[in-house]
Amino acid sequence: MKGWKTRKLGDLIELKRGYDLPYSKREKGDFPIISSSGLSGYHSAYKVKGPGVIAGRYGTVGQIFFCRHPFWPLNTSLYIVDFRENFPRFCYYFLKTLDWHQFNDKSGVPGVNRNDVHQERVKFPPLAEQKEIAAVLGALDDKIENNRKTAATLEEMARALYRSWFVDFDPVHARAAGRAPAHMDAATAALFPDRFGEDGLPEGWHICHIGDELEIFDSKRRPLSKAQRLKKNGSIPYYGATSVMDYVDEFLFDEELLLLGEDGSVIQESGRPFTQYIWGPAWVNNHAHVLKGKNISIPHLKCFFDQVDISGFVNGAVQMKLNQSNLKKIPFLKASLIVQKKFDSIVTMWFQYIRSLREQSQTLTTLRDTLLPRLMSGELRVGKAKEMVEEVL
Structure with a gap:
């Protein structure tokens, strides 16, 4: 774990609460609205340029989302407003390893307070290794998304x-x-x-x-x-x-x-x-x-x-x-x-392929979830993880 540093999370990234956007004020558009549970619609304007990382802070606590494009984080979420020169996609994967429920109600108010999260002491690798880890996990997620x-x-x-x-x-x-x-x-x-x-x-x-x-x-x-x-x-x-x-x-x-x-x-x-x-x-x-x-x-x-x-x-x-x-x-x-039989013969073939894609994605998801905590803790080196990923892709 050469080069890894133990710091307060708030020294490595800065979280900020999302923004109100009542249904009555939403306008048809292309910018995703991200709530504590994920994609919640689209709007004509955005608040944050991508790539971005969003965490559920109220309601669905601890769900983490990565958004490549400009988006609107709702007030039920926290988002990373400053990556402090860390790699965004690595930060996304890292936040998925935190126990977010330990922060829920910690300050006596329902939901997660960003100040409590900022105080959490964590180990972070140097930027080059962040990019390597994100590439390994990202290859799995990219294949799952393509499927x-x-x-x-x-x-x-x-x-x-x-x-x-x-x-x-x-x-x-x-x-x-x-x-x-x-x-x-x-x-x-x-x-x-x-x-x-x-x-x-x-x-x-x-x-x-x-x-x-x-x-x-x-x-x-x-x-x-x-x-x-x-x-x-x-x-x-x-x-x-x-x-x-x-x-x-x-x-x-x-x-x-x-x-x-x-x-x-x-x-x-x-x-x-x-x-x-x-x-x-x-x-x-x-x-x-x-x-x-x-x-x-x-x-x-x-x-x-x-x-x-x-x-x-x-x-x-x-x-x-x-x-x-x-x-x-x-x-x-x-x-x-x-x-009817002719139609069935055509679409059944397509659905068999759909099944194989979803089964492969389940295998990839299991591997990703196994690798994630081991890579983030430094227990598993990136080279070995790459070999495991290459075997299934």
């Missing part, structure tokens, strides 16, 4: 194909006009009707209820209290209405499934439901419907629910709910089986 973007692009491709085939009927319109459908081989084009019926749908296609196409496994769900989850702490994801809420040591499901928010967070501003594409061992609580298709794939189901407006099927003024009865009544376009 996320690629997976998001594949999901959007699947949704776009669904809209083209089953919402806009592009191949059918093309064939009805005597044209070859765009971006489609002749064999695939021949699967589609070349005319519309009196109901305005492609000939042979009809509207049914999505309940006719679903297997629903809600009876297998089991909610766990926070105390129960603490006792069952493990590595298996515990899903709520919109996301993973915790990790436990047992599972209720072990297959490819689609989760659909049932109550609480049910509907997005667009009217679309919240969906989660999952696979492998999982525990699901009673706030998400657990679904599988009878004759259609999980990716097909996800594409359908990602474009359908469920606002007419949600009940409740205070606590919104999409009950199972209403879920089953949502209209679903039943195309010919041969077209």
Whole structure:
């Protein structure tokens, strides 16, 4: 640990409280608004030039965020106003190793006081080593982010194909006009009707209820209290209405499934439901419907629910709910089986790649979280860490 110095954190960086920005004063723009829990929207102006490091000080305490571009830190956060010639991305990783909860309420006021954080004594490496450490950890985070973007692009491709085939009927319109459908081989084009019926749908296609196409496994769900989850702490994801809420040591499901928010967070501003594409061992609580298709794939189901407006099927003024009865009544376009199977064969391949990307990202995340404290303490030298990272990238 040659060249490492033990100093007060406030001698190495300076933290400052973020700025108020009520919803009523937010204007449409491109600059990210960062709160204690992360990205909270965008605004037409910024307060801080990037790169920047933000820490949650109130509400969600101790979450650390790195922002490359100009941003607006909200008053529920602290941000580094002066890096004092230290490397910004290293400072981001370093702050992630602090126990922020020790500062919470330390001054008798809810939340983290920057003066308490400034007094913390820490070991800091010289600038050259800061850059090397940040490069190693950053390579992992950059790959994780690239995987996320690629997976998001594949999901959007699947949704776009669904809209083209089953919402806009592009191949059918093309064939009805005597044209070859765009971006489609002749064999695939021949699967589609070349005319519309009196109901305005492609000939042979009809509207049914999505309940006719679903297997629903809600009876297998089991909610766990926070105390129960603490006792069952493990590595298996515990899903709520919109996301993973915790990790436990047992599972209720072990297959490819689609989760659909049932109550609480049910509907997005667009009217679309919240969906989660999952696979492998999982525990699901009673706030998400657990679904599988009878004759259609999980990716097909996800594409359908990602474009359908469920606002007419949600009940409740205070606590919104999409009950199972209403879920089953949502209209679903039943195309010919041969077209459904063709769509499934295409998007299933894309979703298999999405799975592999997310599984790789989980491996990279585990490695990053293992390396982080060891590099920051000086226990692990940068050269060895580089070798470990190169093995997985």
